[in-house]
Amino acid sequence: MRVYDIIAKKRDGYSLSPNEIEALIKGYVDGTIPDYQIAAWAMAVFFQGMDEEEIKALTHQMIISGDSIDLSEIEGIKVDKHSTGGVGDTTTLVLGPIVAAGGIPVAKMSGRGLGHTGGTIDKLESIPGFHVELTNEQFIKQVNEIKLAVIGQTANLVPADKKLYGLRDVTATVNSMPLIASSIMSKKIAAGANAIILDVKTGNGAFLKDLDEAIELAKVMVNLGDNFNRDTIAIITNMNQPLGWAVGNSLEVEEAIMTLQGKGPEDLTKLCLELAAHMFVLGKKTSEFAKGLELAEEMLYGGKALAKFAEFIKAQGGDATVIDNLEILPQAKHMQKITSLHSGYIESIETQEIGRAAMLLGAGRSKQEDIVELGVGIMIRKKIGDQVTKDDILAEIYYNEDEKAQKVIPIIQAAYSFTKEIINKPPLILKTIN
């Protein structure tokens, strides 16, 4: 089997056999197939796509390229969540406590990652004392005892994806439905959960700008989950503006705590409740979505989720008094209000630009070795549909260096578009696929 022939076959629109996909991925991981052949193949996949059997075979090869986590010692149905990313997405910190409080074991492996802000681990580590250096035994014991634990991604999970994603990232082949689906799902499946809820973002702050593409990706992933015996549900959510108010690390922890106190932003709250409801169904805590939603609301508004968050922080060495003392979180040196240059209704927000602004302030990493400034970021104060007059406050920026602040102020101002017409608040949850 020549690699050349496999590339040409895909280029010409034919389906690859499981053996051909196995040869490609194994050869790539063991270094016998060079980057340039895989780059050409990935671009051919970008144009020609893959059918269900190919995606399944690719996902399988990705999974078996490394270790799989065994969560069988954790009692109950393990439900994992994945979001396809966006700007200001604080769901994990809110959702975990809600579903754990409702009895779903949440055994979360997380990373630091690249992006507008740090990863879930960076955010959690902004809580004084909090650490993710647990042994596997400690991790499993903690989940069994309090239903919620977060550990750093230390295992050799899906090395094929690491290598392939790195290559796609520099060859403009990231945005390929089958490659995205297999990348996400291989990691979720290798991470050992029994069921998976997917939050697929669409809009100008998501990598899938187009609703139809998001729906297609969600369908492919749900199908893939089923193929690997993982109960999978996907919701498509609106990322045409940042989710919630906060874009930053300790700012998002503050927002999460406020949300768990029942006084968080409406959209973030709604999304967390919706995701939790699906997780209760997937985890067989409730038989239907409406009951799941009731349970989620009970956990959130009854205070059990907040108590669970405190319990979780304490279990991992953190200062749980943070839930009443937000000021113990890392703070930026300065804050500046950003005012509107126009009057009218907010018609749109260039969400990627908000993300870029947060990155420029120092909230995220563009390279692995970058150091995240935990206290910096943006608080969005006006969103789509809000009426503003000139000089109203659109947002606040939290920053350490004035130079950086001066750079982002015009970016944030330019990200907002206004109209004289009344604009309805856009719907948050666009579709559910299961």
Added chain:
Amino acid sequence: MRVYDIIAKKRDGYSLSPNEIEALIKGYVDGTIPDYQIAAWAMAVFFQGMDEEEIKALTHQMIISGDSIDLSEIEGIKVDKHSTGGVGDTTTLVLGPIVAAGGIPVAKMSGRGLGHTGGTIDKLESIPGFHVELTNEQFIKQVNEIKLAVIGQTANLVPADKKLYGLRDVTATVNSMPLIASSIMSKKIAAGANAIILDVKTGNGAFLKDLDEAIELAKVMVNLGDNFNRDTIAIITNMNQPLGWAVGNSLEVEEAIMTLQGKGPEDLTKLCLELAAHMFVLGKKTSEFAKGLELAEEMLYGGKALAKFAEFIKAQGGDATVIDNLEILPQAKHMQKITSLHSGYIESIETQEIGRAAMLLGAGRSKQEDIVELGVGIMIRKKIGDQVTKDDILAEIYYNEDEKAQKVIPIIQAAYSFTKEIINKPPLILKTIN
């Protein structure tokens, strides 16, 4: 300018600017852009194509990546010929003497190359004593004196193409119209001729199987020639069966000599006359094609072309008595006739399979370091439209090793298809584009 953005732009169907193409090719040649990014770009070009301006810019960058030959010391209009390859294509050895005899200077740089048989140099070197090691001064002097010289490709011509072609060859991106056109034309333009005749092959023995694709490639190349101030004409010719009888090195020299004696295969003779006629027009020896054809026939049938071939052989150290003593050419140890397994009219010949058989006998190279067996090859005795009965001779193979012969006999037999219906001889010249 990020390479990533250039790849993504092409992937999304936009045209690249001359600056972007310059950045790509310069960066690739100087090693700052890695193979895998160029591989992804080439596959994107395969799917999205290139417009006229892009192809022109790419060709320009290829040309200036290395040296250009200065043929200005050669008197007259230098007309070069390029064929897109096929099986049993002996035209250069016949055409050169015809047009040189008619007064067109032929200053031919040639290579050894990979393929079913050796390159023009391998074929010529099968004539005892013949060599291509001329200095540039000797080369130019010889063309001025006798109008015909062949030199090995020593100059640093189009290194960008060498590198890019090598990459395309292993990433299934050879068959892209703009990449083929710029590869061929950059080399022809850098080689210094004033005018160019292109023989674009189509059919099962050519790399373009489809007539429409061949026409498109020809149009792109003719246009490109004009863009670089080279008078360019293309003819599209049928490669649904081997051209002439011979597929091999000394076998093709024999065939060329027989053709120059006026007793060669009909199709090869016709093609050489047609190409020569165009070259006489391009070289302004005649004002129109019909006059060019007359002059070509006069040179061929009047014996001047054969005399020119002898003069040329002698000038480059070869034994010119070969034209009367074909047996001084390298001979294979054995010959075996291949008989038909069927009766009927020959409907088709799998031309690529005939080429593969010649390669297996040792006539060509699959790797640069392979040694060509000059005497081996195939003589095709029956072609499309011929009526045969079982056990008639289809072809003869000339070989040194019995094991190789046993391997190719069934390949050659299987390459022929038969029918009971009368089959017309297919047309040779399908279209002329200028």
